[in-house]
Amino acid sequence: MPETRLKVVLLEKSPHPTAMTATAARTCYSANEPAVIAARWAQRPDDMRRTVNRVRAAGHHSTLEHNIYVFGISGLSRAATHQLVRHRHLQFDQQSQRYMAFKDADFPYIKPRRLTALPEMSARFDRLMREIGETYQALLAAGLPSEDARFVLPNAAASQLIVSGNARAWYEFLTLRTCNMAQWEIREMAFEVLRILKREDPVLFADAGATCVRGYCREPDGPRCPRYIAVAKSQLDAAAKAGVWLAERNAAKARRIGQSPSADDES
Numbered sequence: 726m727p728e729t730r731l732k733v734v735l736l737e738k739s740p741h742p743t744a745m746t747a748t749a750a751r752t753c754y755s756a757n758e759p760a761v762i763a764a765r766w767a768q769r770p771d772d773m774r775r776t777v778n779r780v781r782a783a784g785h786h787s788t789l790e791h792n793i794y795v796f797g798i799s800g801l802s803r804a805a806t807h808q809l810v811r812h813r814h815l816q817f818d819q820q821s822q823r824y825m826a827f828k829d830a831d832f833p834y835i836k837p838r839r840l841t842a843l844p845e846m847s848a849r850f851d852r853l854m855r856e857i858g859e860t861y862q863a864l865l866a867a868g869l870p871s872e873d874a875r876f877v878l879p880n881a882a883a884s885q886l887i888v889s890g891n892a893r894a895w896y897e898f899l900t901l902r903t904c905n906m907a908q909w910e911i912r913e914m915a916f917e918v919l920r921i922l923k924r925e926d927p928v929l930f931a932d933a934g935a936t937c938v939r940g941y942c943r944e945p946d947g948p949r950c951p952r953y954i955a956v957a958k959s960q961l962d963a964a965a966k967a968g969v970w971l972a973e974r975n976a977a978k979a980r981r982i983g984q985s986p987s988a989d990d991e992s
């Protein structure tokens with residue numbers, strides 16, 4: 726077997742994430758009980774959207790934490806799952822190479838797409854996977870348990886896992902892993918998750934993604950990234966707005982001073 730492909734499926738989610746976040750946000754500032762607040766959003770969708778946009782933009786992200794999303798992910802290499810499980814606010818259950826032995830020499834694996842430009846290397850890669858699979862089967866046949874036979878399996882071996890997390894944890898994950906600096910495979914997985922979350926809850930995840938989506942970049946190599954142009958534009962826009970604001974403020978101040986009877990005394 727074979728080369729296999731990434732699949733990302735949303736298995737479960739909280740029923741009303743946008744309303745839940747709006748309820749959490751409003752509870753902080755309202756005398757009403759949470760149940761009363763929650764019951765009102767259906768009649769006030771614009772208010773709900775505004776409330777969520779405001780807390781999200783202000784970074785009050787604890788209000789996102791009340792919503793859970795559970796994904797089923799398959800066709801991800803062990804190289805990528807090793808990176809994925811570094812995200813400590815996500816929860817994982819991963820196919821075990823101890824309890825699940827591959828049944829024949831053709832174990833599923835991921836092949837980097839860049840190899841398609843190098844047909845000879847690509848064929849060599851496939852031959853090596855086959856050889857590894859045969860050695861793996863030989864070790865099992867010789868009586869080794871799969872927990873030992875798996876030592877020959879490569880980083881390319883495909884895995885599958887359930888990953889759950891609250892909206893804040895996914896938001897943080899997407900910030901790091903949809904960035905162009907992230908490794909291509911986990912970035913593809915992150916973009917799949919991003920597409921699904923944006924489709925499911927567009928208000929909650931409106932500005933989810935790498936920091937450049939929100940107009941800044943912390944990567945030292947940022948200016949070399951093709952997406953950096955968006956950051957530069959956003960910063961120029963922000964600077965232009967700040968310039969207008971400053972000029973208006975100075976003009977208003979000058980008018981106030983001119984009108985103030987005590988202005989001469991003060992100067």
Ligand SMILES: Cc1cc2nc3c(=O)[nH]c(=O)nc-3n(C[C@H](O)[C@H](O)[C@H](O)COP(=O)(O)OP(=O)(O)OC[C@H]3O[C@@H](n4cnc5c(N)ncnc54)[C@H](O)[C@@H]3O)c2cc1C
Nearest residue numbers: 808811812813814815894897898901902904905906907908
């Ligand atoms: C482009 C890229 C390159 C990378 N390269 C490497 C590499 O070469 N080597 C390597 O080992 N890793 C590497 N990583 C992994 C990286 O170091 C993180 O382990 C991973 O991205 C998870 O990020 P996190 O710790 O911020 O996330 P999470 O574990 O999900 O935590 C989210 C946030 O919670 C807070 N938090 C979580 N735990 C704690 C804690 N114990 N104390 C205080 N605050 C906490 C922090 O604010 C943190 O940002 C790389 C990641 C990226 C995106």
